[in-house]
Amino acid sequence: MKTLKYISLLLITVLTFSSCSSNGDDETTKVEENPMEDFFLLKELNYEGHSVELYSENKTQFEIGYTPIYIRIKDKVTENYVENANITWKPMMHMEAMQHSAPSSKVMATDDPSIYKGYIVFQMPGNTTEYWDITFNYTLNGEAISKTERIDVVSPSDGFKRVNTFMGNDDTRYVLAYVDPVAPEVTLNDMTAVLHKMETMMEFPVVENYTIEIDPRMPGMGNHTSPNNEDLTYSTQTSMYNGKLSLSMTGYWKINMKLLNQDGEVLKGEDVTEDNPESSLYFEIEF
Numbered sequence: 001m002k003t004l005k006y007i008s009l010l011l012i013t014v015l016t017f018s019s020c021s022s023n024g025d026d027e028t029t030k031v032e033e034n035p036m037e038d039f040f041l042l043k044e045l046n047y048e049g050h051s052v053e054l055y056s057e058n059k060t061q062f063e064i065g066y067t068p069i070y071i072r073i074k075d076k077v078t079e080n081y082v083e084n085a086n087i088t089w090k091p092m093m094h095m096e097a098m099q100h101s102a103p104s105s106k107v108m109a110t111d112d113p114s115i116y117k118g119y120i121v122f123q124m125p126g127n128t129t130e131y132w133d134i135t136f137n138y139t140l141n142g143e144a145i146s147k148t149e150r151i152d153v154v155s156p157s158d159g160f161k162r163v164n165t166f167m168g169n170d171d172t173r174y175v176l177a178y179v180d181p182v183a184p185e186v187t188l189n190d191m192t193a194v195l196h197k198m199e200t201m202m203e204f205p206v207v208e209n210y211t212i213e214i215d216p217r218m219p220g221m222g223n224h225t226s227p228n229n230e231d232l233t234y235s236t237q238t239s240m241y242n243g244k245l246s247l248s249m250t251g252y253w254k255i256n257m258k259l260l261n262q263d264g265e266v267l268k269g270e271d272v273t274e275d276n277p278e279s280s281l282y283f284e285i286e287f
């Protein structure tokens with residue numbers, strides 16, 4: 001019985017193939033450019049009639065810290081990628097004692113209207129008993145859809161600090177995450193960071209018009225610094241903080257920071273001095 005089924009399946013396959021090749025002369029091979037070719041598929045969520053694809057530009061898994069995510073929704077019936085999907089999302093960490101969300105941006109279409117992009121700042125990794133999920137809301141063929149999917153969030157393999165979650169002197173909890181440079185060089189690098197505050201367990205709005213002072217140091221080389229660094233200031237265009245990070249040589253750097261509010265009051269971080277080699281607020285890089 002089983003063999004018969006198998007043979008008939010094989011026969012169908014052969015027939016399909018031969019019928020394809022018979023009119024092969026009329027068809028030109030369609031080489032479709034895949035705009036996500038150089039990206040990593042982090043996760044593919046399969047549903048009836050459609051799928052949701054989550055991509056990263058340079059990571060193979062979800063890591064703590066600033067995480068840009070590219071999204072495509074495939075209509076399995078038409079084989080098309082969906083435009084105007086009005087995507088919103090909500091990350092959630094399910095901890096043993098409580099649940100909390102994370103800083104996240106809006107999800108916007110990129111230059112390609114079928115490719116959407118946003119970011120999430122995961123503050124902590126999941127473990128065996130605590131995990132993250134993301135709820136996606138979108139519209140497909142006029143229908144409102146909501147799906148929640150569990151994801152694995154891990155610590156980066158290099159163990160470096162690229163996200164700081166801390167209480168400021170104003171009794172507000174902040175999340176400060178490293179964005180750029182992704183590939184640091186021995187030069188004056190454009191540096192970017194994102195700053196959110198934890199208004200509630202679920203709401204993490206962007207903090208505007210603060211200042212992030214930076215003091216990069218090489219602890220392995222007498223804690224020397226570098227010239228011409230520029231503190232990070234807020235950009236209303238990108239809702240991020242931009243400055244200049246001077247790296248005078250390759251190796252391990254600790255980017256010491258101080259967070260100042262609009263009145264110039266220090267909310268977190270200390271000056272690096274002879275007696276104090278590092279700030280309590282910092283990022284780490286090595287290149």
Ligand SMILES: [Cu+2]
Nearest residue numbers: 093095100124
């Ligand atoms: Cu948590």
